[in-house]
Amino acid sequence: xxxxxxxxxxxxxxxxxxxxxxxxxxxxxxxxxxxxxxxxxxxxxxxxxxxxxxxxxxxxxxxxxxxxxxxxxxxxxxxxxxxxxxxxxxxxxxxxxxxxxxxxxxxxxxxxxxxxxxxxxxxxxxxxxxxxxxxxxxxxxxxxxxxxxxxxxxxxxxxxxxxxxxxxxxxxxxxxxxxxxxxxxxxxxxxxxxxxxxxxxxxxxxxxxxxxxxxxxxxxxxxxxxxxxxxxxxxxxxxxxxxxxxxxxxxxxxxxxxxxxxxxxxxxxxxxxxxxxxxxxxxxxxxxxxxxxxxxxxxxxxxxxxxxxxxxxxxxxxxxxxxxxxxxxxxxxxxxxxxxxxxxxxxxxxxxxxxxxxxxxxxxxxxxxxxxxxxxxxxxxxxxxxxxxxxxxxxxxxxxxxxxxxxxxxxxxxxxxxxxxxxxxxxxxxxxxxxxxxxxxxxxxxxxxxxxxxxxxxxxxxxxxxxxxxxxxxxxxxxxxxxxxxxxxxxxxxxxxxxxxxxxxxxxxxxxxxxxxxxxxxx
Amino acid sequence: xxxxxxxxxxxxxxxxxxxxxxxxxxxxxxxxxxxxxxxxxxxxxxxxxxxxxxxxxxxxxxxxxxxxxxxxxxxxxxxxxxxxxxxxxxxxxxxxxxxxxxxxxxxxxxxxxxxxxxxxx
Numbered sequence: 001x002x003x004x005x006x007x008x009x010x011x012x013x014x015x016x017x018x019x020x021x022x023x024x025x026x027x028x029x030x031x032x033x034x035x036x037x038x039x040x041x042x043x044x045x046x047x048x049x050x051x052x053x054x055x056x057x058x059x060x061x062x063x064x065x066x067x068x069x070x071x072x073x074x075x076x077x078x079x080x081x082x083x084x085x086x087x088x089x090x091x092x093x094x095x096x097x098x099x100x101x102x103x104x105x106x107x108x109x110x111x112x113x114x115x116x117x118x119x120x121x122x123x124x125x126x127x128x129x130x131x132x133x134x135x136x137x138x139x140x141x142x143x144x145x146x147x148x149x150x151x152x153x154x155x156x157x158x159x160x161x162x163x164x165x166x167x168x169x170x171x172x173x174x175x176x177x178x179x180x181x182x183x184x185x186x187x188x189x190x191x192x193x194x195x196x197x198x199x200x201x202x203x204x205x206x207x208x209x210x211x212x213x214x215x216x217x218x219x220x221x222x223x224x225x226x227x228x229x230x231x232x233x234x235x236x237x238x239x240x241x242x243x244x245x246x247x248x249x250x251x252x253x254x255x256x257x258x259x260x261x262x263x264x265x266x267x268x269x270x271x272x273x274x275x276x277x278x279x280x281x282x283x284x285x286x287x288x289x290x291x292x293x294x295x296x297x298x299x300x301x302x303x304x305x306x307x308x309x310x311x312x313x314x315x316x317x318x319x320x321x322x323x324x325x326x327x328x329x330x331x332x333x334x335x336x337x338x339x340x341x342x343x344x345x346x347x348x349x350x351x352x353x354x355x356x357x358x359x360x361x362x363x364x365x366x367x368x369x370x371x372x373x374x375x376x377x378x379x380x381x382x383x384x385x386x387x388x389x390x391x392x393x394x395x396x397x398x399x400x401x402x403x404x405x406x407x408x409x410x411x412x413x414x415x416x417x418x419x420x421x422x423x424x425x426x427x428x429x430x431x432x433x434x435x436x437x438x439x440x441x442x443x444x445x446x447x448x449x450x451x452x453x454x455x456x457x458x459x460x461x462x463x464x465x466x467x468x469x470x471x472x473x474x475x476x477x478x479x480x481x482x483x484x485x486x487x488x489x490x491x492x493x494x495x496x497x498x499x500x501x502x503x504x505x506x507x508x509x510x511x512x513x514x515x516x517x518x519x520x521x522x523x
Numbered sequence: 524x525x526x527x528x529x530x531x532x533x534x535x536x537x538x539x540x541x542x543x544x545x546x547x548x549x550x551x552x553x554x555x556x557x558x559x560x561x562x563x564x565x566x567x568x569x570x571x572x573x574x575x576x577x578x579x580x581x582x583x584x585x586x587x588x589x590x591x592x593x594x595x596x597x598x599x600x601x602x603x604x605x606x607x608x609x610x611x612x613x614x615x616x617x618x619x620x621x622x623x624x625x626x627x628x629x630x631x632x633x634x635x636x637x638x639x640x641x642x643x644x
Binding site for chain 1: 532533534538540542543544545546550552554594595597629630631
């Protein structure tokens, strides 16, 4: 019998790198929405818990592309402008609405938006700083993902697997001034080829979906080591499904309806003044509750804040009980591991941050056997673990890669393969010679363009037929940029102006030692 | 540029690549050098190439004829494979010529667990 059950909550935050200097793209709003609705409320929650002496020990994976957006001064200015426009829209809505129920909702939105504005003013719009601060205070453990969030098993060339892991590990050390302990492989997509690069960068652990193990044989533990000595944690879907399953807490009729937004309903000329977009896009201003998931979107009832927040509290108690019930499901020193996208909490699930906060407070108040722990703390206490090699797998619905490789998006892969091969060729060409500053800059930017093209987000969006044109535009853009640099390098005529323009827009990874990614004779 | 699988290769070489889509299907894509393309266009080879999949013991487990310029193919895998290698052959009236190969690629099969829920994205 176990007296406690360890719980690792991994919250994963990632967005593709989107930074346009020339014009506004609606896709930029993904970042702004998530900062206002998820990242800042999450950080505020950590602050409140800490003030009350509660350490949630949450593991947070921040993708490097998201971190670069969080640190980009140009994006920071746009973020501030976005929040101010949101506040103006809320104030405009307050001035035209008479319904007390709507005004209550607007009052909450106004408070949240003002809070976000105050927060970014406090940190000069740099969202990374509070994450760093809370990591240094031992409240969260921050890990990373592969550099631009590719699906590793779909990368053909080992040199780019190396680049995706090594650049990310180096970037983490520069940004957080700490050694990187763990990684969330994009979409838990595991391929044994990655392990040599995890070892190269002294990464101690990663996560896999339960597709990666045989649940009939290997379900008595959730923590294993591969033959190469790297630890991995298996996500527990018996628990996760209460938040990310079809019939999860999120579908409760009292929770706020995500898809009914005034951006889709009010007069477009009125909305455009605040969104600066001629397209109908979400504004974050929503007045209705789910009511009944089967009811049409026009047939929803007005949202009731109190009812929804009470429900979030009772769901958090239920979630805690579900984890406690796992106490004897695993052998010695059990650990339950879940991974949720951070964007679910607050953005997708409006009441999600309140749910999380209640969850941590309840565990503390009721002396629950659930012990919050990070992977590094767990591994520090548990040196021995069974050896097991995970299967090739991912966290997609069937455990494989159909989502990123299918008849809608498979045209991407020959282009990525050929360009990557050209890239490796040119890196090999320059690796044993001294290069001038211009060539070095060009090779660094070439690496950035190749990596940005490999991002799995483009394939995902094409599969779902959402923002498909933008995704193809991005793939083409990075492809053409990279090809021009390769041609310029081959001809010895590098356009510094072109490189400078790309650096100002597609600037990820400060330090790129491109020679590291030349073909090695032995691995 | 426009993304079209039939656009000219950047590499000017014969190549083929396998990507695993799922436990039962692989995606094979290929391109040929300018000279080989010219030979196919001029009828030096038959218009169909042969894609062969070989298991870990080098036994041919799948043998599929396909038009040379189709450039891609999803191939169903036999269940028992531990690794897969692909070879592409062209034929003319006198001989058969191996144009390209890729692999072996290790395939670790896993359970076919169907989750009873759909994840919220």
